[in-house]
Amino acid sequence: MxxxxxxxxxxxxxxxxxxxxxxxxxxxxxxNIRELHSLxxxxxxxxxxxxxxxxxxxxxxxxxxxxxxxxxxxxxxxSSVTAETSSAMLARILSDVKFIAANGTDVSxxxxxxxxxxQRYIELKQFGTTALAVSILSFAIIGLVIGTRTIGxxxxxxxxxxxxxxxxxxASSIVAILTTIGIVSSLLFEAIRFFGKIPFTDFLFGTEWSxxxxxxKDQVAxxxxxxxxxxxxxxxxxxxxxxxxxxxxxxxxxxxxxEYATPKVRGFGKPVLEILAGIPTVVYGFFAAxxxxxxxxxxxxxxxxxxxxxxALAAGLVMGVxxxxxxxxxxxxVIRAVPQSLRDGSYALGGTKSETVINxxxxxxxxxxxxxxxxxxxxxIGETMIVVMAAGLSAxxxxxxxxxxxxxxxxxxxxxxxxxxxxxxxxxAAFALGLVLFCxxxxxxxxxxxxxxxxxxxxx
Amino acid sequence: MTELKESMQxxxxxxxxxxxxxxxxxxxxxxxxxxxxxxxxxxxxSIISNGYTGFQQTYVKLEFYLDEDVIDPEGARELKxxxxxxxxxxxxxxxxxxxxxxxxxxxKRKLYGxxxxxxxxxxxxxxVADPSLIGTKQTVWVMASDxxxxxxxxxxxxxxxxxxxxxxxxEIAWVEVLEKEGRVEKRFNxxxxxxxDSREPEQAGIKGALVGSALTMLVTLGLSFPLGVMxxxxxxxxxxxxxxxxxxxxxxxxxxxxxxxxxxxxxLAIFLNVFGMPRSAPVAGxxxxxxxxxxxxxxxxxxxxxxxxxxIMEAAIxxxxxxxxxxxxxxxxxxxxxxxxxxxxxxAQALGETAPLLMIGMVAxxxxxxxxxxxxxxxxxxxxxxxxxxxxxxxxxxxxxxxMVLLAFLITMNALAVLLRKKLERRW
Numbered sequence: 001m002x003x004x005x006x007x008x009x010x011x012x013x014x015x016x017x018x019x020x021x022x023x024x025x026x027x028x029x030x031x032n033i034r035e036l037h038s039l040x041x042x043x044x045x046x047x048x049x050x051x052x053x054x055x056x057x058x059x060x061x062x063x064x065x066x067x068x069x070x071x072x073x074x075x076x077x078x079s080s081v082t083a084e085t086s087s088a089m090l091a092r093i094l095s096d097v098k099f100i101a102a103n104g105t106d107v108s109x110x111x112x113x114x115x116x117x118x119q120r121y122i123e124l125k126q127f128g129t130t131a132l133a134v135s136i137l138s139f140a141i142i143g144l145v146i147g148t149r150t151i152g153x154x155x156x157x158x159x160x161x162x163x164x165x166x167x168x169x170x171a172s173s174i175v176a177i178l179t180t181i182g183i184v185s186s187l188l189f190e191a192i193r194f195f196g197k198i199p200f201t202d203f204l205f206g207t208e209w210s211x212x213x214x215x216x217k218d219q220v221a222x223x224x225x226x227x228x229x230x231x232x233x234x235x236x237x238x239x240x241x242x243x244x245x246x247x248x249x250x251x252x253x254x255x256x257x258x259e260y261a262t263p264k265v266r267g268f269g270k271p272v273l274e275i276l277a278g279i280p281t282v283v284y285g286f287f288a289a290x291x292x293x294x295x296x297x298x299x300x301x302x303x304x305x306x307x308x309x310x311x312a313l314a315a316g317l318v319m320g321v322x323x324x325x326x327x328x329x330x331x332x333x334v335i336r337a338v339p340q341s342l343r344d345g346s347y348a349l350g351g352t353k354s355e356t357v358i359n360x361x362x363x364x365x366x367x368x369x370x371x372x373x374x375x376x377x378x379x380x381i382g383e384t385m386i387v388v389m390a391a392g393l394s395a396x397x398x399x400x401x402x403x404x405x406x407x408x409x410x411x412x413x414x415x416x417x418x419x420x421x422x423x424x425x426x427x428x429a430a431f432a433l434g435l436v437l438f439c440x441x442x443x444x445x446x447x448x449x450x451x452x453x454x455x456x457x458x459x460x
Numbered sequence: 461m462t463e464l465k466e467s468m469q470x471x472x473x474x475x476x477x478x479x480x481x482x483x484x485x486x487x488x489x490x491x492x493x494x495x496x497x498x499x500x501x502x503x504x505x506s507i508i509s510n511g512y513t514g515f516q517q518t519y520v521k522l523e524f525y526l527d528e529d530v531i532d533p534e535g536a537r538e539l540k541x542x543x544x545x546x547x548x549x550x551x552x553x554x555x556x557x558x559x560x561x562x563x564x565x566x567x568k569r570k571l572y573g574x575x576x577x578x579x580x581x582x583x584x585x586x587x588v589a590d591p592s593l594i595g596t597k598q599t600v601w602v603m604a605s606d607x608x609x610x611x612x613x614x615x616x617x618x619x620x621x622x623x624x625x626x627x628x629x630x631e632i633a634w635v636e637v638l639e640k641e642g643r644v645e646k647r648f649n650x651x652x653x654x655x656x657d658s659r660e661p662e663q664a665g666i667k668g669a670l671v672g673s674a675l676t677m678l679v680t681l682g683l684s685f686p687l688g689v690m691x692x693x694x695x696x697x698x699x700x701x702x703x704x705x706x707x708x709x710x711x712x713x714x715x716x717x718x719x720x721x722x723x724x725x726x727x728l729a730i731f732l733n734v735f736g737m738p739r740s741a742p743v744a745g746x747x748x749x750x751x752x753x754x755x756x757x758x759x760x761x762x763x764x765x766x767x768x769x770x771x772i773m774e775a776a777i778x779x780x781x782x783x784x785x786x787x788x789x790x791x792x793x794x795x796x797x798x799x800x801x802x803x804x805x806x807x808a809q810a811l812g813e814t815a816p817l818l819m820i821g822m823v824a825x826x827x828x829x830x831x832x833x834x835x836x837x838x839x840x841x842x843x844x845x846x847x848x849x850x851x852x853x854x855x856x857x858x859x860x861x862x863x864m865v866l867l868a869f870l871i872t873m874n875a876l877a878v879l880l881r882k883k884l885e886r887r888w
Binding site: 064067158159162165166168169170172173174175176177179180182183186187189190248249250251252253255256257259260261265269272273274275276278279280281282283284285286287289290291321324325328352353354355357358375378379381382383384385388389409412413416417430431434437438441442445446449 | 481482488499687694699717725726729751784856
């Protein structure tokens with residue numbers, strides 16, 4: 001709310017700056033705008049930027065750092081807080097203080113000490129807001145003055161404005177890098193905390209996974225063990241089943257569409273695959289849990305097999321269907337990129353279409369197809385909703401597709417949904433799993449993108 | 461002569477074999493395509509067959525005696541008394557009079573279970589709107605409970621053994637009495653579109669999730685569209701060819717393939733824990749999804765900008781425009797259809813995304829419809845996930861119905877993208 005008011009104020013000031021700058025520029029040449037270096041509106045933008053940008057910057061910095069500063073100052077004034085107080089305790093004290101500040105002193109949680117802290121909190125908040133308002137206004141006005149002062153016939157307003165715009169454009173392309181840094185740092189930071197509690201080798205090579213930890217000392221519960229091998233095995237199993245469906249179907253349909261299909265069939269097949277690609281994964285998950293899993297179990301029981309109700313097979317099959325369009329569109333691209341001359345050569349030697357495809361086109365397109373399949377595998381490993389809804393929770397170390405297995409993404413969701421404590425290894429384990437997931441998919445992607453790029457070069 | 465004939469025959473046989481192999485291969489390809497088609501068909505048919513009944517709701521007509529002693533014993537007609545009166549008692553009273561022969565506590569509780577607990581609220585609204593109704597007998601259509609609803613929709617089999625279905629023979633007998641008197645009716649389920657989430661299947665609606673989705677998408681669009689377009693303009697038109705630009709490009713390509721759940725972890729660790737954003741709020745969800753759709757938009761926008769012939773830029777610069785002016789006045793408007801197409805596809809992806817939102821707490825049970833992006837909310841796909849997890853049979857049709865709504869939105873968006881591409885995109 002506060003942020004909106006301040007932003008709107010700054011924008012209004014910038015608008016005033018725009019009109020002032022424009023009129024000033026026009027009047028500086030006596031209305032004969034041909035004498036100016038740039039168009040009048042560029043002078044307007046120039047002053048508007050002088051007026052708005054510094055103030056907006058202050059606003060942003062303020063709203064990022066203000067809560068941290070005030071929180072630490074308030075906590076500093078609470079005498080019971082020492083260096084040893086745990087972060088959870090600190091958070092509780094803070095929320096109590098804020099609650100008292102918002103609802104008055106006659107609440108049950110209010111102790112004299114907290115009331116003092118709450119008053120300090122209110123004071124600090126008010127002081128901060130006033131300081132911000134004053135500094136924004138003064139910066140805006142100083143900017144306005146500087147901007148209008150420098151306006152003259154010689155000022156190259158357009159170049160100045162365009163320089164700023166260029167920096168803004170550059171800044172928005174850096175967001176992609178910031179995102180990557182954010183992902184890596186958040187995963188690394190929490191994962192390192194996790195490995196501080198659980199040895200790295202135990203996590204990577206342990207074969208038992210039961211992350212439930214006793215909340216209180218006297219509670220009967222397991223100690224919690226974090227051996228991730230069953231999870232990796234489960235992820236691999238489900239991904240393998242998925243690829244067993246997706247690769248043949250995707251590849252064959254791509255071959256059919258690019259080599260055999262009449263335009264009519266293609267006009268029908270392409271939308272079908274696009275529909276499959278556009279369905280949200282949560283829908284696939286519901287479909288897997290509602291239709292496929294019971295069907296798989298019924299068929300299995302018909303053959304006298306014991307099938308878990310959340311079998312890896314069901315989740316893998318549905319995931320495979322989800323990935324079909326992915327494989328087929330990537331293979332379609334690379335198959336089309338194979339030059340016609342190679343095919344013509346094969347036909348000239350008397351090869352049939354299928355012989356040409358199998359002996360000439362596919363070998364030529366193989367690197368691209370391998371790259372596409374690798375991308376598809378990374379997609380399967382990172383897929384979440386299907387396995388959350390259709391695969392199991394228990395970490396079984398098995399290769400039997402009829403058993404229930406769990407995956408890294410399922411565990412991440414179960415560990416992080418609900419109440420979290422960022423001190424317990426249970427929560428941090430999710431970040432360790434996330435780090436492994438990120439690294440594996442990153443490797444697959446980098447290699448796959450390289451392979452595909454190299455392949456493209458070959459025929460371009 | 462015989463030799464030639466023999467080799468001819470051999471060649472004929474081989475050719476036959478090769479042609480058979482050819483046909484087999486072709487069939488295999490067609491089979492793959494048919495398999496994909498069957499998957500689509502199965503998916504849609506199972507969703508639709510489970511879900512179309514979700515747009516209907518069973519109502520029961522009952523006479524209610526709005527007893528003054530129960531609702532407003534003091535007769536002051538104060539709003540507060542009227543609002544908090546025991547309407548559930550009125551409903552129970554009405555059921556007891558209708559089925560006077562039901563005795564025993566357990567049976568009575570079963571009897572009350574025929575009618576949704578929302579019936580009391582319906583009566584309250586009636587009385588609050590017109591207090592003069594107190595003391596009169598009113599005939600009102602009220603919602604049936606989810607179990608009766610399932611029975612009327614033939615989801616529960618009446619002829620099945622009692623122990624295998626969730627509704628007892630006695631309850632079925634009561635429902636049949638009501639049906640015979642014409643007191644049971646299926647109507648279009650307006651509640652589904654006008655109510656928030658609820659633990660009771662018959663009262664649950666998707667309005668909260670729809671509004672939550674809309675708010676989240678608003679945040680996502682507001683962030684990712686300008687950022688994506690600006691980044692694309694920089695990379696395509698201004699960026700110098702150097703290591704830094706390469707780094708940005710590699711980054712964007714990799715981000716496009718990072719699993720969506722990892723973005724959720726980013727949101728949890730940075731937006732929620734470091735910046736202290738509200739949990740479960742569309743603003744945090746929208747930011748996470750914006751980062752996720754950013755690569756899609758950047759890649760689409762770059763492709764659109766690239767497809768514009770350089771002659772346009774050269775002409776603009778030739779008549780004295782700066783490069784910035786040439787880009788913003790000429791390149792960008794011409795590329796806009798392509799950029800919009802990419803944006804719509806990116807937004808459709810974001811609309812269907814669930815996993816990262818689970819990470820930032822948008823799975824909480826929230827019955828209220830959110831008003832601002834800072835209120836706790838849920839989104840449509842997460843609502844689907846939540847309902848899919850609920851044990852009540854009636855939630856299966858709600859889930860499927862919600863999926864149908866979600867798919868309708870996605871199909872509309874994708875159709876819009878195709879239309880835009882066909883209508884506006886120019887081939888140079």
